[in-house]
Amino acid sequence: RFAYVYDDPDAGDSSTYLEQRLQLDILGTTETDGGLTLGGKFRTRSYDDGDANTTTNNGMNAGQMFVSAGGLKVEVGNVDGALDNMSYIGLGTIGISNFVSPISSFAYSSTGTTVDTGVAAIYSMGAFGAHVSYDSNIDKTDAVLSFTTAGYTFSIGGSDYDDDSEWTKLAASVGGELAGVDFGLGYANNGDAGDFYTAYGQFGIAAGTTIGAYLMYGDQDDNTGVGADIKYDLGGGAALKAGVYNDDDGTFADAGVQFNF
Amino acid sequence: RFAYVYDDPDAGDSSTYLEQRLQLDILGTTETDGGLTLGGKFRTRSYDDGDANTTTNNGMNAGQMFVSAGGLKVEVGNVDGALDNMSYIGLGTIGISNFVSPISSFAYSSTGTTVDTGVAAIYSMGAFGAHVSYDSNIDKTDAVLSFTTAGYTFSIGGSDYDDDSEWTKLAASVGGELAGVDFGLGYANNGDAGDFYTAYGQFGIAAGTTIGAYLMYGDQDDNTGVGADIKYDLGGGAALKAGVYNDDDGTFADAGVQFNF
């Protein structure tokens, strides 16, 4: 993906620069006679350094191995964090590159060549889902439960991390499709950083064209974020996107193309 | 490719060592419904460190993304430099590993994990070609125009970089095939480093065997370089090559095998 970015922080000068990210996943799997799937995954990512006008690749990231059978998947190494993968709680990526989420916890690292070793279990059975992840270095466990009914998914998550910190302690969300609008509502308690509330909706306005509206409020700093974006599908996994988001940190806008291959 | 190298610099002792380079390109593309091709490219290269007797791999290099449609290709990230890709101006690779060119400008980086972010546009329509590249970090633009007629290609290129430097400011070349000889003639003005003139010819002497002769003159130091090489095709993309080149810096000779897979 790449985009032209306008970044106007409240602190410091505004800047425009070329944003870009290119990543490659390498996935290998095998199946045992008993039906277990065993696999491993690497990722390498090349990306811009904000407005520094340089492009960097840290090399291959720390790997993830997994075992899956039926609805259960167990991950080892560079695992997917439970809170980080909670659905409908974050605003997602507004435009091409501006990812906004109230969640603050450990997550899969796309560029880290040394990461904390984790273990995660992801389970789904019918309408019910569970995701537990453990960081063995800082001894932190995240857990999320979800339930889907009538097209809506309700999730609740928490962490056992006891330090007085700004990491997410409790989170809840609901989302789905209502009258043609994909929506998400979320709440996160981030300890010393206070409570966060999120809401967004996305809907099609014409063939291949989708618009979205985004809101986030943090009570600690009485900080309200408002954003909007538009996406036009080019086919073949490619899309043009443009977006803008404004909060207490300033205004961030971009326009560009994203694609998969 | 790998080769046995004899390197006799005028300053310092002569040395012989094993030269080698192994690189892998990873290319992914997708096509939109409208016929645009979108893609990305990574490279990893392992290579010797001259006569230090070690082999190094810096990891995956900084990536390049591109969009192409018809005769136009736009690159973002680790892009191909216009002057660096000008045809017929350099002497190319004499033998296995001795690359000689009068051009001094930014180029695609095979081993750099952090590079200046660039944008490039490459256009071809019939006999006409154009390549413009921009380094967003140092604000330098290179441009080359070329025209092909009757089997000969004429190119002219320049750079807007104003600093008193030894980088190429102006370059011109002509090349093609004449009476069974592939030839190239080039001129480059490298500012404080003076003017450079190049000439080379390559022709087949037997089935699968090609010999080449190379000349370069730099007026600043009254430096004349003379070289020759021979190549024997092994089939399957592999070839034996041996070459020698002598200039004011000393003598460099090697012999070895190069191959693609």
Added chain:
Amino acid sequence: RFAYVYDDPDAGDSSTYLEQRLQLDILGTTETDGGLTLGGKFRTRSYDDGDANTTTNNGMNAGQMFVSAGGLKVEVGNVDGALDNMSYIGLGTIGISNFVSPISSFAYSSTGTTVDTGVAAIYSMGAFGAHVSYDSNIDKTDAVLSFTTAGYTFSIGGSDYDDDSEWTKLAASVGGELAGVDFGLGYANNGDAGDFYTAYGQFGIAAGTTIGAYLMYGDQDDNTGVGADIKYDLGGGAALKAGVYNDDDGTFADAGVQFNF
């Protein structure tokens, strides 16, 4: 592969941790018209840092190139060491991750991004085999000869490295299958580190289940190592393994799964 490890060194506290290793080989080859095979190989490996609870990937390793024809293979770059690849002399991997060998010499580096440049030649003709490897940086040559008859393989190896060191100077081994038991017997003279003697046997006790017993004795410190492991084949290249090994350094035990894809 990944495993749960119990490590109780005589010096320092015991610890348990999650062991893991994920590696990917990238191999490319081409064939010349004359029947030579030319190729190159890269590896990237992600692994745990013992009980530090982190996972690291150094990126792509230094590459290896090779030419092979008939029973001869010549390697350049990050080559396979002759002594390091001698058969039946080491105890191999006891359990999932505890690799034990009396050999101390240079070897193929799975994670090194800068390695000594080597050259190696590996030759086999009928019952006879030879492997010579040379490290061009420290000027060290290893050589191993082997001969197979009646299902038993006899090997003898040595190194020309003259420094008073603890590297292997001389080694000999014999191994094969005897009455349903795969066995190996080895001897290595490691200079200042004294003589080492090894013995092991592995045999199937039920369909898909194999057990092994391991012994190593070093006369310098009168150090005896004793180990055992069990392996259960899951099919599809995957297996459960558990093992334990005790010597003067302490006790090391693990249990886990290994797989190929």
